[in-house]
Amino acid sequence: MKIFQSGAELQKYALELKRSGRTIGFVPTMGFLHDGHMSLIDIARKKADVVIVSIFVNPTQFAPNEDFDRYPRDFDGDVAKCAAHGADVIYAPEAAEMYRPDASTWVEETVLSKPLCGISRPTFYRGVTTVVAKLFLLAQPDFAVFGLKDAQQCFVIQRMVRDMNFPVEIIPAPLVRDADGLALSSRNRYLSADERSRALSIHRSLLAAKARIAADRRTIAAAVEEAKVAITAAGGRVDYVEVLDCDTLQTPTDASRRVILAAAAFFGTTRLIDNEIFNL
Ligand code: PAF
Numbered sequence: 465m466k467i468f469q470s471g472a473e474l475q476k477y478a479l480e481l482k483r484s485g486r487t488i489g490f491v492p493t494m495g496f497l498h499d500g501h502m503s504l505i506d507i508a509r510k511k512a513d514v515v516i517v518s519i520f521v522n523p524t525q526f527a528p529n530e531d532f533d534r535y536p537r538d539f540d541g542d543v544a545k546c547a548a549h550g551a552d553v554i555y556a557p558e559a560a561e562m563y564r565p566d567a568s569t570w571v572e573e574t575v576l577s578k579p580l581c582g583i584s585r586p587t588f589y590r591g592v593t594t595v596v597a598k599l600f601l602l603a604q605p606d607f608a609v610f611g612l613k614d615a616q617q618c619f620v621i622q623r624m625v626r627d628m629n630f631p632v633e634i635i636p637a638p639l640v641r642d643a644d645g646l647a648l649s650s651r652n653r654y655l656s657a658d659e660r661s662r663a664l665s666i667h668r669s670l671l672a673a674k675a676r677i678a679a680d681r682r683t684i685a686a687a688v689e690e691a692k693v694a695i696t697a698a699g700g701r702v703d704y705v706e707v708l709d710c711d712t713l714q715t716p717t718d719a720s721r722r723v724i725l726a727a728a729a730f731f732g733t734t735r736l737i738d739n740e741i742f743n744l
Pocket residue numbers: 492493494520522525592595596614617
């Protein structure tokens with residue numbers, strides 16, 4: 465497995481691969497890899513000749529009050545996991561390599577990035593789209609795999625690719641859960657045992673709300689309220705619980721078919737997100 469720290473060297477290597485007719489599958493990550501990430505690598509492995517994984521804790525998607533400094537890191541463990549799942553290349557740049565000190569260009573999606581996480585994290589998606597656009601230019605992927613745990617991120621990236629004509633197919637991958645139902649996230653490691661068991665209320669309340677809404681779409685408001693009450697009763701601080709149309713990320717209309725029921729809540733100081741996507 466090759467490991468690149470230099471973007472220029474990765475780009476040169478990727479362009480050579482393309483010239484020799486090989487397809488590239490790409491999995492962008494912030495490291496501290498878990499089984500959710502491994503499922504993305506497995507999907508890329510099945511589809512592409514060469515699999516590139518990036519490991520980069522991207523400073524521009526963290527607000528000053530967020531967890532950039534303490535975001536968990538385990539580079540050696542990540543390398544071993546990528547090798548075990550058949551990745552061919554790791555790109556692991558330093559922040560100074562990724563962003564010049566006087567960098568002044570952003571890539572910003574301005575509609576789908578606004579609701580849900582965009583409200584409490586107003587600069588988050590601008591950081592994500594900027595770094596993903598840069599990573600696409602460096603890794604030159606034919607396919608890029610994004611997990612639906614961060615479904616809004618996946619929708620924002622799909623819109624960016626469409627609007628900016630990136631020649632990349634975005635492959636959304638199913639959310640992966642632990643046996644007890646908690647959505648896998650590198651941030652789960654911040655949770656105490658007690659917070660973790662209380663945090664299961666997020667998935668449970670989403671499942672209850674989904675069942676109610678799928679049976680009768682007129683219950684959306686009541687089901688959302690019930691989910692908020694259940695998460696709060698379990699000791700969580702709700703950021704949002706919402707049902708939105710998957711295509712527009714606006715309130716569903718009579719014409720809406722596929723919706724996302726999404727939640728974000730704090731347990732202790734840890735902000736967790738989860739969602740269910742289903743047809744009305
Ligand atoms: O989902 C993530 O881990 C990050 O937002 C991403 C896509 C790697 C960009 O930094």
